Amino acid sequence: MTPPLFRVRRLRKEFAGNAVLRDVDAEIRRGEILGLIGENGAGKSTFMKILAGIYEPTSGTLEIEGRPITFDSPSDARRSGVSIVPQEFNLAKDLSVEENVFLGAELLKPGRVLDRTGMRVRTAQLLAELGANVHPQDRIEGLSAAQKQLVEVSKALAFDASLLILDEPTTMLTRREIDRLFALMRSLKARGMALVYVSHKLAEVKAICDRVIVLKDGELVREAPIAEIEPPEMARAMVGRELREIFPPKRKAVGPLVLEVKGLSSPGAFTDVSFTVRQGEILGFAGLVGAGRTQIAEALMGLRPSSGVVRVGGKNAKARNAEQAVRRGFGYLSEDRQGSGILTGFGIAENITLVSLRDYSSLPFVIDRNKELAKARTWRDRFGIKAGNLMSPLESLSGGNQQKVFLAKTLDPGPRVVIVDEPTRGVDVAAKQEIYRFLAELAEKGAAVVLISSELEEIIGMCDRVLVMREGRIAGELEGRALEEREIMYMATGLPTGTNS
Numbered sequence: 448m449t450p451p452l453f454r455v456r457r458l459r460k461e462f463a464g465n466a467v468l469r470d471v472d473a474e475i476r477r478g479e480i481l482g483l484i485g486e487n488g489a490g491k492s493t494f495m496k497i498l499a500g501i502y503e504p505t506s507g508t509l510e511i512e513g514r515p516i517t518f519d520s521p522s523d524a525r526r527s528g529v530s531i532v533p534q535e536f537n538l539a540k541d542l543s544v545e546e547n548v549f550l551g552a553e554l555l556k557p558g559r560v561l562d563r564t565g566m567r568v569r570t571a572q573l574l575a576e577l578g579a580n581v582h583p584q585d586r587i588e589g590l591s592a593a594q595k596q597l598v599e600v601s602k603a604l605a606f607d608a609s610l611l612i613l614d615e616p617t618t619m620l621t622r623r624e625i626d627r628l629f630a631l632m633r634s635l636k637a638r639g640m641a642l643v644y645v646s647h648k649l650a651e652v653k654a655i656c657d658r659v660i661v662l663k664d665g666e667l668v669r670e671a672p673i674a675e676i677e678p679p680e681m682a683r684a685m686v687g688r689e690l691r692e693i694f695p696p697k698r699k700a701v702g703p704l705v706l707e708v709k710g711l712s713s714p715g716a717f718t719d720v721s722f723t724v725r726q727g728e729i730l731g732f733a734g735l736v737g738a739g740r741t742q743i744a745e746a747l748m749g750l751r752p753s754s755g756v757v758r759v760g761g762k763n764a765k766a767r768n769a770e771q772a773v774r775r776g777f778g779y780l781s782e783d784r785q786g787s788g789i790l791t792g793f794g795i796a797e798n799i800t801l802v803s804l805r806d807y808s809s810l811p812f813v814i815d816r817n818k819e820l821a822k823a824r825t826w827r828d829r830f831g832i833k834a835g836n837l838m839s840p841l842e843s844l845s846g847g848n849q850q851k852v853f854l855a856k857t858l859d860p861g862p863r864v865v866i867v868d869e870p871t872r873g874v875d876v877a878a879k880q881e882i883y884r885f886l887a888e889l890a891e892k893g894a895a896v897v898l899i900s901s902e903l904e905e906i907i908g909m910c911d912r913v914l915v916m917r918e919g920r921i922a923g924e925l926e927g928r929a930l931e932e933r934e935i936m937y938m939a940t941g942l943p944t945g946t947n948s
Contacts, residue, residue, distance in 0.1 A: 450513035450643045453498070454608055458507035467493050467867045469665040470507070480632060480642045482656035482673070483554035484649065486875040487847025490665040490831055497611050499531040500524030500947065520611065534615040534873060536595045538587045545570040546712070546855050548602050560809060560908075561645060563713050573601040574795030577631060587821055592619035596628070599859070600880045611635065612643040617651060617874050622737050629655050633830055643784045647875045649678035661685055690930045693880050694908035695887040701911065702726030704761075705895035706864045708747070711755035716742035717919040720755070724895040729886065731910030732899045733935050738916035740899045741782060750771045758862055778862030780853055782869040782899070796823035796837040798852050803860040826855035831881065845877035854885060864890055868899040903932045915939050 451474035466881045468490045475481050485491050495503040495930050497509070500518030504712040504899065508515050511527060517523040519532075538547050544775040545566045554562040554569070579597040584588075587595065587805040596616060603611050613632075618623045632642055632655060646652055651688070652659060652673075659676060661669040661684040669684040671675075706724040717739035718946040746753035749766030757765045759776040766772035772779070790798055800807055807819045823837045830851040840848060849871070854868060855866065886909065890896050898908050906913055912926040915938035922938040937943065 450510070451933075452512060454909065455497075456508045456510070458494070458497065458509075459505045460490075460497060460502060461505045466505075467665050468497075468504075470666045471659055471662070471665075473667060473670075475641045475643060477478040477609070477639050477641050478636055478735060479658065480636055480644055480656045482642055482652040482659035483645045484647070484652060484659060484681055484685060485662035486877055487618065487845035489662040489685070489875075491662055492845070494662065495531060495614060495643070495645060495667075496525070498612060499529055499773060504581045508939070509559070512593070517932040520754050525603075525606045527607070528607060528609035528610070530601040530606055530608040530610070531612040532596060532603065532616060534618065536592075538595055538598060539798060540588040541586070542576070543584050543586055544581055544590075544598050544601075546599055547587055548573065548583075548605050550602075552606070569605065570601065573604050574799040576604070576807065577601060593621075593624040593627070593808060594618075597853070600631070608640065610641045610643070612645070614645045615647070615873050615893075616644070617646065617648060625651070646931070647873065649681045649876070652681065653678055663687060678732075682876050685875060687729075693876070693883065695884055698727055698887075698890060701728040705835070706764075706897075707756070707758040709756040709760075710756065711743065711746060711753055713746050713751050713753040716746075716751065720921055722914055724897060726893050726895060726911075727890045727914070729890050729898055729910050731904050731906040731913040732897065732916060733903065733913050734916030734922075734939050736901065738939065739919040740888065740916050741868055742919075743916075744779060744781070744868055744897070744899060745942060746863075748777060773862070774865040775858050778857040778860065778865045780801075780857045780865075780867040780870055787917065789839065792840055792842065794838040795827075795832070795834050795841055795852055799823045799826050799855045800840050801856055806860075820860070823855075826852075826859070830855055830885065850874050850878065850882070854882065862894065866897040866899070869901065870898070871902070871905065879905075903935055906935070907932065917941055 453475040455471060455473050457464065458468055458471040467685040471494065483491055483494065493502060497504050500523050501522045510516065516527060520529065537781070539550065548568045554565045558561045574583065576582050576598060577597050579594065581590065581594050581597060584594055587598065590598070616628060618905065620628065632836055636642060643655045644656055656673050657693060658672050660667055661681065665687060673918045703726055705726050709721045711720040720743055722730065734740050742751055745751040747757060749768040749772045766775055796819050804814065807815050809815050819836055821883045826832070827834060829835065832848050832851045834848065839850060844852065845849065857861065871882055874882070888900070899908055900908070907930055912924060913930055913935065914924050914937055917939055925934055
């Protein structure tokens with residue numbers, strides 16, 4: 448019998464005596480797309496990093512086609528045919544596509560001179576194979592998320608990858624881009640490549656994978672052909688319990704006006720945007736990628752130049768910078784958790800109090816650590832953040848727990864207006880449910896909440912009203928029974944509305 452391409456036996460990984468993977472047995476076959484799912488903190492990232500040579504296992508063995516193997520580094524794993532496309536792209540933004548594809552493994556001519564022509568030709572071949580509308584000499588910083596992803600895949604193919612790991616590959620893609628990615632994955636599968644697809648989007652796992660394995664608390668708790676398991680069963684296996692209605696019930700009544708925006712414009716981003724949000728209300732912003740939703744949030748937070756009127760509680764709240772916006776009643780959870788939301792090398796408590804440090808300073812430049820830790824414990828308990836030592840670096844937490852820390856940081860100053868942009872991106876279904884409950888509680892306690900999301904189910908399930916953006920303008924407003932996916936997409940794409948049909 449032909450052995451699988453890749454097999455792990457009794458794989459175990461410990462950090463400071465704490466087991467995060469517990470005797471996992473799994474195999475990955477050629478010409479197969481294997482789904483890897485689990486809650487945040489279940490061990491998925493550790494499992495991937497061992498396969499990719501980033502971590503060494505504490506015990507257990509790895510085999511390629513029946514031969515035991517060890518990886519000393521990611522480059523060692525790549526030479527053995529294992530490549531990973533990370534959720535946070537590992538690309539040098541100031542370099543060109545071709546330079547990134549061959550970074551650390553540049554082609555050389557005799558005399559150890561860079562073979563730039565060879566790298567350019569090979570990169571062009573790889574991009575053409577993938578159907579990428581990208582030129583080898585394009586700079587990374589000018590590419591879209593979908594294009595950057597194709598560059599990462601090109602890097603893998605340049606190393607003749609036989610096993611490709613894709614970590615949350617659709618979180619920043621449009622529906623059309625997801626369809627293209629799936630077509631590419633099927634093409635690579637047909638060529639005999641093995642793919643591991645890591646995602647919290649269980650419907651996508653069902654659509655693209657051949658088999659699925661479920662990790663929970665570091666153990667493999669379920670393995671099944673995809674034809675034998677449905678998304679609700681996947682969710683039950685992940686969380687170990689039945690997930691009831693994921694969205695909390697909506698409030699029946701809202702209070703007085705809190706946020707008023709009139710004629711807000713930012714050159715090249717959005718034009719003449721006006722809206723209001725009341726106390727206890729959750730207002731949604733929907734629209735296609737690039738429609739201007741995030742840019743509106745940035746303008747309200749003083750992160751983007753804009754003109755127009757912004758009032759909170761009837762008072763001027765137009766901000767020139769984020770610090771001023773916070774003082775005037777805004778809290779902002781940005782979509783870019785790693786880039787502008789949190790400091791992964793800092794402690795958990797330090798991140799939670801980052802925006803409101805003045806409240807923890809008894810003297811200039813002196814932080815009252817006891818007060819800071821006490822408040823951090825309050826947020827940890829309220830949000831169920833899985834962290835024993837609050838001085839541990841944030842990077843030691845799973846993605847879902849990092850998102851909870853980010854939310855705690857946003858709420859610590861006590862904002863009257865809370866803006867959340869893609870609040871559940873990259874978190875599992877149970878963490879989503881918790882975040883939805885937190886947002887509903889915020890509204891219940893009197894905050895005005897603005898929710899920006901690309902997930903229409905989230906927009907419909909959470910929001911009292913929804914504004915749909917198209918090409919930098921508000922295309923329409925939906926509420927009540929008219930709040931349907933079809934109506935949102937009609938407005939977002941400019942098609943005639945179907946409300947009255």
